[in-house]
Amino acid sequence: MTNDTDTTEQIPGLVKWFDPVKGFGFVVSDHGGPDILLHVNVLRNFGQNSVADNARILVAVQNTERGVQAVEVLSIDPPSSVDGMNLFDIAELDSVENTPLEPGRVKWFDKGKGFGFATIFGRDTDVFLHVEVLRRCGLSDLQPGEALAIRVIDGKRGQMAAEIQAWEAAVLQAT
Numbered sequence: 001m002t003n004d005t006d007t008t009e010q011i012p013g014l015v016k017w018f019d020p021v022k023g024f025g026f027v028v029s030d031h032g033g034p035d036i037l038l039h040v041n042v043l044r045n046f047g048q049n050s051v052a053d054n055a056r057i058l059v060a061v062q063n064t065e066r067g068v069q070a071v072e073v074l075s076i077d078p079p080s081s082v083d084g085m086n087l088f089d090i091a092e093l094d095s096v097e098n099t100p101l102e103p104g105r106v107k108w109f110d111k112g113k114g115f116g117f118a119t120i121f122g123r124d125t126d127v128f129l130h131v132e133v134l135r136r137c138g139l140s141d142l143q144p145g146e147a148l149a150i151r152v153i154d155g156k157r158g159q160m161a162a163e164i165q166a167w168e169a170a171v172l173q174a175t
Contacts, residue, residue, distance in 0.1 A: 008060040008071055011036065015057055018043075020050045020141045027057055027070065036061055037069040046073035047168025050140040054079040078138035096162040101149040103167065109142040118148060118161065127152050128160035137164045 011029050018025025018038060026035040036059060043051060051057065056077040059070035102120050104127065109116025114131040127150060134140065142148075147167035152159050 008062050010058060010074060011061050012056070012058050015051050015053055015055045017053050018051045018140060020143075025051070027059060034068050037067060038073075039069070042070050043073055046076070046166075048073075048076070048139065048166040049143055049146060051076060052079055052135045052138050052140045055138045056080075076138050078136055096151050096153055099151040099153060099162065101151055101163075101165065104148045104150045106142045106144055106146040106148060108144055111141050116142060118150060120150065120152060123159075125159055128155065128158060129164065130160065133161050134164055139164060139166070 011027075011031065013027045013029045013036065015038070016026040016028045016035060020040060023040040025038050027038050028035060038051075038057075038059065040049065042059075043049065056075075056079075058074040058076075060072040060074060061068050062071045104118040104120045106129070107117045107119050107126060109129060111131060116129045117126040118129055120127055129142065134142065142164075149165040149167050150161045151163035153162045154160075
């Protein structure tokens with residue numbers, strides 16, 4: 001890493017932690033060195049308001065007077081495994097790949113309770129959002145009104161999200 005504040009370098013790493021309430025978190029570089037500051041505005045420019053701990057991330061970084069900071073998120077991959085995954089309603093999450101992504105908005109989500117609901121454009125019923133599905137998809141929290149792309153399945157208790165993506169990220173993937 002150079003000390004030139006005008007140059008950027010692409011660094012792969014793991015999200016150490018991210019707190020959407022505080023508006024920042026840190027990335028641990030695969031190459032070692034100091035933790036990389038990840039500000040919520042940089043994450044929002046990628047189309048997400050949160051990111052799960054231990055998610056793989058590729059960021060463009062810059063060395064500043066305050067240390068190494070991410071200036072752009074280039075990609076995010078969800079954590080490879082989620083401890084405590086316990087979703088009995090979803091027998092085979094991998095089988096939902098052929099289910100279309102549908103546009104939706106967060107109605108409410110309570111991270112402490114571990115769930116919330118979204119509305120899907122053109123549907124009368126709410127869709128259940130489970131925190132473990134968020135984590136599996138690389139997200140950690142959702143805000144009311146946030147735009148999402150959701151793969152919806154019929155669970156034992158009604159419609160639920162099997163995959164959740166930030167709307168902007170889903171649009172970028174489609175192009």
